[in-house]
Amino acid sequence: MPLMRGIGVSSGVVLGPAIVLETEETRVPRRTIQRAQIPHEMGLLAKAFESARIAIGQERVEFSHRAGTELADIFGFHERWLADPKPLKEIEQLIDEKLYSAAYAVSVFMRRYRRRFQEMASPFLQERAKDVVDIERRLLHELSGESRDELQGEGDPVIIVAHDLTPSQIVALDKSKRLLGFVTDVGGPTSHTAIIAAGLGIPAIVGLGNITANASSGDTLILDGTHGVVVINPDTTQKKEYAERAVHLQEVRANLAELREMFAETKDGYIVQLLGNIEFPDEVPGCIAQGATGIGLFRTEFLFMQDSGPPSEEQQYEAYKTAAEALADRPLVIRTMDVGGDKLMPGGTWEPEKNPFLGLRSIRYSLQHLSIFRPQLRAIVRASVHGDVRIMFPLISRIMELRQAKFVLNLVKEELEEEGFDFKSDIPVGVMIETPAAAICARELAHECNFMSIGTNDLIQYTLAVDRANERVAQLYTAADPSVLRLIRAVVRVGQRQKVPVSVCGEMAGDPMFTIWLVGMGLQTLSMAASNIPRAKKIIRSITMTDARRVARRVLSFETEREVLNFLRDETRKVWGDI
């Protein structure tokens, strides 16, 4: 019943069997066993050899029909290799003498075996090494019980344990309808894995260090995403505690679900728009189900970060159109790609930078790579006929960047018009306020755009000069710092004076601690991970604007982030007990 702590990035508590995904990049973790477990591991090993051999045999037959005898021969070799008593014996020896787990013993043996090929001089040894890698993968696949592919089928819901997961992997796993939650070795609270888990409302914990070494497929896990705790093979007391918490959470969720059709309206009648943040068009229905009245942030860079390379104009158009149609005239704010920093496109040409967050990222990258930027703008403009599409430019830090981006947008519109495409000519253009420079010069930006959205994640890191991914200073990263709050106030005021709508779309918008403050400041639109919407709505429906304004004023009088947080926690507890 070991207990491991990580960073809870998506709340909720689940209990279920673990499946450890062995990615090709991850080495099999070194795992040793108790002497008493030797027969068990030996049994697993023998079974893995046996079932791998049978599986290959079946595939060999299949392949000889489809691909001729050549491939069948290769599989035939794998089959024969697995039937050879020698490797089995040597791996058994590793289990017996070194007390390695079956999987680890396989990987150690195979690594040594492969090294023998690497010592050879002949150019053909590479091919042999490949054959051997394939065998190794088969064996580890058998030992890990199940694979990603098999998750597509029917079966019990599971908790995925992995070194790391890519956004597209998570989406694929979620589609299987069998994903209870997931836990990973690496990642931080603002990693993409975390953002997507929150978006899908799947309990998740990242940054556990070495959960893949400690949990095995088939272990029972309790995953508490709210507190960032994983219990491996819980005892009866732990299971009982889990059951109680699960019932409680279910009740809370049921209460929130009732709110779905209601407005996010304060007791004295002020309505706040709660929008969803998404990475992929498939997430739209989930957002609407949580009560989102539109999408306030479509992070399009995730379309570009797929392994298959950057999407074509047509593929992007389809994605934007799908999202717009699913929203049926609710607003869809499409942010042009925000790459660079910690989000690198596979296949892109990246010069290593000393300070990536101060480097060629986001709108700067787009403006220097028009061959990528123009097709994206074309796709967005073309999608405008399918709904209430709006364009938003990220990381604008000077007015010239906004002007250049709008210039390219106008060029693209002219092109499309000449080519005879249909589109809305008055697509609203927005600016993300993510740098102190943009916040300070918000007035000038407001003159030349239709809306502004405060991206708090970047605004905080640039204002406080703190890298949120650097654990040595991460504790200095907080939305509650008076400097951040004052910059937000400045932008909100500009918006009110210039009659330009202002929203907040960073993680702060979905953090219940800040809901009252943001509403009291006069923000009428908050965009957040869909799973946070019911909670924000509940808080808004429990307060009056008069109270919220009082809270907002008071907060701005504090000198330290600690005072801010203590005060906001108390105020929030009055209306929402369980934060």
Add this chain to the structure above:
Amino acid sequence: MSSPSTRVEREVTVPNKQGLHARPVLRFVDLASKFDSSIRVCKRDTAVDGKSPMEMMLLEATQGTVLKIVAEGADCEKAVTELSRLVSDGFGEE
């Protein structure tokens, strides 16, 4: 030494371009396993079990490599004859 020979060895040169990769190994091992005799394949100072695909793979044999096939047992004569023919025929490959 008048009893029928129980140990036979023969040297043979690997003729095929790709040398001893997965498919030739499979052919060799399959054939070797049909005999009761134990089969060893030697290249200079390394010797591997001719019935073990795992060990055979470790034999660094490319085009032109001279291998010594050693068989010990009742059917050793037949084993060495057939196995060396398989090798010199290039394992039925190019």
